[in-house]
Amino acid sequence: MTLAATPSAPARGPMTGLAAQLVLLVALAVTLGLTPAGLVAGTAYGLVLCILLAVGLQRAGMTRMGPANVVTLSRALLVGGVTALVVTSFAHPVSTPALVAVAGVALALDGVDGQVARRTGNTTALGARFDMEIDAFLILVLSVYAGDRFGWWTVALGAYRYVFVAASWALPWLNAALPYRFSRKVVAALQGIVLALVTANLLPHLLAVAALAIALGTLTWSFGRDSLWLYRASRVRAAARERWSAPARQPVLAA
Numbered sequence: 593m594t595l596a597a598t599p600s601a602p603a604r605g606p607m608t609g610l611a612a613q614l615v616l617l618v619a620l621a622v623t624l625g626l627t628p629a630g631l632v633a634g635t636a637y638g639l640v641l642c643i644l645l646a647v648g649l650q651r652a653g654m655t656r657m658g659p660a661n662v663v664t665l666s667r668a669l670l671v672g673g674v675t676a677l678v679v680t681s682f683a684h685p686v687s688t689p690a691l692v693a694v695a696g697v698a699l700a701l702d703g704v705d706g707q708v709a710r711r712t713g714n715t716t717a718l719g720a721r722f723d724m725e726i727d728a729f730l731i732l733v734l735s736v737y738a739g740d741r742f743g744w745w746t747v748a749l750g751a752y753r754y755v756f757v758a759a760s761w762a763l764p765w766l767n768a769a770l771p772y773r774f775s776r777k778v779v780a781a782l783q784g785i786v787l788a789l790v791t792a793n794l795l796p797h798l799l800a801v802a803a804l805a806i807a808l809g810t811l812t813w814s815f816g817r818d819s820l821w822l823y824r825a826s827r828v829r830a831a832a833r834e835r836w837s838a839p840a841r842q843p844v845l846a847a
Contacts, residue, residue, distance in 0.1 A: 605657035606642040606649070609665045613638030613672050620673055624687050627680045634676030641668055645722065652718045660709035661719050663701060668726045670698040671733065678737045691737075692792040698730055699784050727780070728753040734787040738804065742790065742797075746804050749783055752815055765826035770818055779814040783807050 617634045620626055626634070645665070649657065657665065673694045677686045705723055709715045732750030739746045760766035770776075786807040790800045 605662065605665060606646040609669060610638055610642040613669050616669055616673050617676055620676060624690055626676050627683045629683065630676040630680035633679040634672050637672045637675045648718050652716065658714040659712055660705045660714050661722060663705040663708055664719065664722050664726060667698045667701040670694050671726055671730045674698065674730065675733050678733050681737060681740065688793060695734060695791060696788060699788060702727060731783050731787065734791055738787060738790050742801055742804060749808055749811060752811055756815060766819065766822055768822055768825060776814055779810045782810060
């Protein structure tokens with residue numbers, strides 16, 4: 593007698609995360625006063641986040657999130673709170689200390705999930721992608737908040753990542769793996785530090801603008817250097833394929 597294989601049970605983390613996101617939004621609405629648009633933005637973010645996470649876990653065949661992904665999800669839920677506060681700030685001022693506190697904890701937890709993954713032996717491609725996407729979205733939201741006060745050019749700090757992804761749809765060679773560079777991590781960390789400082793109003797206006805410009809300049813340099821490396825690598829691969837596919841030359845026989 594053979595038993596039919598039963599599909600693995602889905603991870604409960606995404607559903608728990610969505611419930612926690614709603615609780616956080618209600619708490620922010622009661623204590624700080626979110627606008628309807630802020631509530632909708634935070635809820636939509638949480639819903640999309642948990643759906644994509646559930647799909648990712650299913651594709652990876654994971655029935656448990658693991659401790660590292662739980663840390664990343666906790667940070668992601670804080671980003672949902674930041675999103676709601678930033679959207680609310682378009683209609684009326686929000687509490688700067690509260691916004692800085694929520695965003696600061698989310699930024700401070702960056703890297704903790706990676707350490708937890710390595711120490712528990714649960715490093716996965718899904719976890720690394722999850723962590724990277726949360727980082728990128730938090731930078732985007734904070735750059736939008738900065739744009740409302742320092743000019744919308746600051747949104748480029750958060751938009752670079754998404755422009756790069758969109759460009760890779762038309763230019764597949766941008767999807768190739770990049771070599772590890774410590775400078776890339778330094779540049780990424782700089783974006784978060786600068787945006788946290790300007791969000792907290794810790795810098796004079798001119799110094800804040802200068803810091804944002806420096807952050808944007810380093811980010812432009814980093815993306816430009818990586819794009820150039822990927823292009824050159826694609827040309828090398830193309831030349832290698834041409835050499836391997838070219839027909840072998842036949843020897844010329846003397847008459």
